[in-house]
Structure formats: C-alpha cells, structure tokens
Amino acid sequence: MVTPHEPKQDRSRATRQRLLEATIDCLAEFGWAAATVAVVAERAGVSRGAAQHHFPTREDLITAALEYMFDVRNGQATEEAASLAATSGVARTEAVVSGLVESYTSPLFKAALQVWTHAAADPALSQRIVPLEAKFGRVSHRRAVEALGVDDSDPVAHHLVQATLDLARGLGLADVLTDDSVRRKLIVQQWAATLHTALHG
Incomplete structure (x- = not known):
C-alpha cells in the first residue's frame, strides 16, 4: 500500500x-x-x-502490460531454473517440459491470448505486438535450451525445443475453455520421455 x-x-x-x-x-x-x-x-x-x-492510450497500456507479463514470466523462469539444479536425467527434462506447459495455462497466458486475438484483426495493434512476441519467442526458446542443456546449433535439437514450446502453447489453448489438467499431465510425461531420448539418447 x-x-x-x-x-x-x-x-x-x-x-x-x-x-x-x-x-x-x-x-x-x-x-x-x-x-x-x-x-x-x-x-x-x-x-x-x-x-x-x-x-x-489503451494501446500504450496493453503493450506495457504485455512487456510486464514478459518480465514476470522471466522472473518465474529464473526461479524454475534455480530449482532444477539438483535434478538430472529424464526427471529434469520432465520438470522443464512441465514448467513450460504450466506457464501457458497461467492467467498471464490467458491475458496475452486476448491481446493476440484482438491484434489479429487490428493492424495498428498488430504492428506493436508482433515485434514484442518475436522477442519473447526468442528469449523463451533460449531459456528452454539452457534448461534442457542442449546444443541449439544442432538443427534437430533446435527444432525439438521449438516443438516443445509449440506443444506447450497448444496445451495452454486446450485449457482455456475446460480443465484439461489430467490429459495434459499424461501428455507431458510421454513427451518428456520421448524428448529426453531424442536429445540425449
């Protein structure tokens, strides 16, 4: 106060x-x-x-709110990364995937989704949002690479990390209208096992 x-x-x-x-x-x-x-x-x-x-303007407020969401999510990601220090193997991969997926089921994602949907039909707002989202995407990818401990110069690893982020976003969308947590947990476990084998053999 x-x-x-x-x-x-x-x-x-x-x-x-x-x-x-x-x-x-x-x-x-x-x-x-x-x-x-x-x-x-x-x-x-x-x-x-x-x-x-x-x-x-409202656009100024919305743009600043998106940047603030990004800063909050960055802080959360830093805390998650610190909590992974004692974890290794497939358990670490699953923890990373789970953290990414949960970030897309949070109020932050639901708020951002509202902005994206509106920006798709508003060229002026889209001009502001698209560059921000591109920056956010690059940082999210880099954080995922660091958390998973892979070499992003390897095209296979690069695309698998991006696929993980895309999967996380899709599962977030599936959770918007109904509680999808039970199915989501099973998918996270299966994908984490598959991803770990693909990345680390």
Missing part, C-alpha cells in the same frame, strides 16, 4: 505497477472488451486521469 510519505517517484512506480497488474487481471478474467482504461483504472484504485498520465 502506498503511503503519503513515499517519494513521488516511488508512488508513480507503484501506480504504474497496479495499473499493469489490473490490466492483466481484466484481460484474463473478462476479456478484451472489458479491459478498457476506465475499468482498469477503477480496478487499480486510481483515477482515469492518473491512468492516462501513465498510459495515454
């Missing part, structure tokens, strides 16, 4: 973060149509004017 004694810069940073988190929540829970600046501002507990001071 921000107090009156906090420096102006800290209050501004805290307000910005509340707006970004409220944007993600609104997108994930209610969809694109409901994630307006006014609704987000109300949820964040700030005035619409304060929201527009930080983000003059």
